[in-house]
Amino acid sequence: MHAWVVEEPRPVADGPLRLVELPDPQPGPGEVRVRVEACGVCRTDLHLAEGDLVPRRPHTVPGHEVVGHVDALGPGCTRLALGDRVGIAWLRGTCGRCRWCRSGRENLCPRATFTGWDADGGFAELAVVDEAFAYRLPEDLPAEKAAPLLCSGIVGYRARRRADLPPGGRLGLYGFGASAHLVAQVAVRQGAVVHVMTRSASARQLALDLGAASATAAADPPPEPLDAAILFAPVGDLVPPMMRALDRGGVGVVAGIHLSDVPPLVYERELFYEKQLRSVTASTRADGEELLRLAVTLGLEPTTTARPFDAAARTLADLAADAYGGAAVLVR
Numbered sequence: 001m002h003a004w005v006v007e008e009p010r011p012v013a014d015g016p017l018r019l020v021e022l023p024d025p026q027p028g029p030g031e032v033r034v035r036v037e038a039c040g041v042c043r044t045d046l047h048l049a050e051g052d053l054v055p056r057r058p059h060t061v062p063g064h065e066v067v068g069h070v071d072a073l074g075p076g077c078t079r080l081a082l083g084d085r086v087g088i089a090w091l092r093g094t095c096g097r098c099r100w101c102r103s104g105r106e107n108l109c110p111r112a113t114f115t116g117w118d119a120d121g122g123f124a125e126l127a128v129v130d131e132a133f134a135y136r137l138p139e140d141l142p143a144e145k146a147a148p149l150l151c152s153g154i155v156g157y158r159a160r161r162r163a164d165l166p167p168g169g170r171l172g173l174y175g176f177g178a179s180a181h182l183v184a185q186v187a188v189r190q191g192a193v194v195h196v197m198t199r200s201a202s203a204r205q206l207a208l209d210l211g212a213a214s215a216t217a218a219a220d221p222p223p224e225p226l227d228a229a230i231l232f233a234p235v236g237d238l239v240p241p242m243m244r245a246l247d248r249g250g251v252g253v254v255a256g257i258h259l260s261d262v263p264p265l266v267y268e269r270e271l272f273y274e275k276q277l278r279s280v281t282a283s284t285r286a287d288g289e290e291l292l293r294l295a296v297t298l299g300l301e302p303t304t305t306a307r308p309f310d311a312a313a314r315t316l317a318d319l320a321a322d323a324y325g326g327a328a329v330l331v332r
Contacts, residue, residue, distance in 0.1 A: 169192055229252045
């Protein structure tokens with residue numbers, strides 16, 4: 001099969017991805033093989049390619065927003081059948097036995113594995129996954145629109161849950177890419193007031209088009225105090241202004257897997273009055289199932305740009321340059 005691999009982590013301008021020919025993967029016990037229709041391009045893929053996320057194996061195939069059909073079954077598969085339409089997300093496997101798994105917090109499992117990091121992902125013609133970690137997808141949902149839901153959507157949904165936004169509350173979003181533009185839709189359609197802070201003028205316009213009450217530059221204060229805020233941009237310098245923007249008792253959430261260093265926080269301005277600063281680590285399968293149900297119920301419409309599979313390297317470079325409003329998706 002044709003696949004893109006991270007040949008050697010380096011700046012995206014220096015071409016860390018290489019298109020290669022690999023043997024077709026074969027599913028093991030309890031696994032299914034998926035023929036890939038589409039795969040979203042996520043900032044985590046960029047972090048892996050550039051080395052911000054240290055590779056766990058050589059020549060890994062990135063991509064963890066995978067949509068396709070099951071075309072081969074490993075021994076013992078009972079949940080899925082040939083031809084089923086499924087999605088593969090970031091969380092790939094857990095031990096199922098530790099105290100985090102047993103308490104519904106499998107995203108914190110010390111032995112968790114991840115698609116496109118611990119094992120090959122969807123920048124390829126074929127991908128393999130444990131059937132217990134594959135999501136069923138409806139046939140009538142276009143692959144290009146389904147792909148961003150599988151990471152950007154799921155992780156954004158968990159970040160919103162971690163933010164404890166009250167009904168009708170005021171939510172701030174810092175950075176407005178693939179994940180934030182889905183969170184904004186969920187929040188607006190559930191009655192929240194959304195304020196967006198981002199450096200991109202086109203992203204600010206998209207935010208307003210999706211119902212945000214305001215959209216300003218990344219470090220600008222919002223027009224009113226916030227009940228909750230989520231930082232999607234991997235920029236630690238934005239943590240202090242985010243925390244200053246919170247009202248008393250507000251919650252600030254950092255949603256990325258990578259963040260540049262955070263400057264010192266001034267307690268009286270940025271943490272006093274029982275403000276909280278939280279992080280997000282991946283997501284659980286329950287998060288994914290809930291988000292996919294909400295996507296149908298609320299009629300979420302991911303803003304996507306389709307790119308051909310052969311343009312994966314160029315697409316990743318364009319993502320680094322904030323060239324896409326919403327999400328970029330590789331399609332076959």
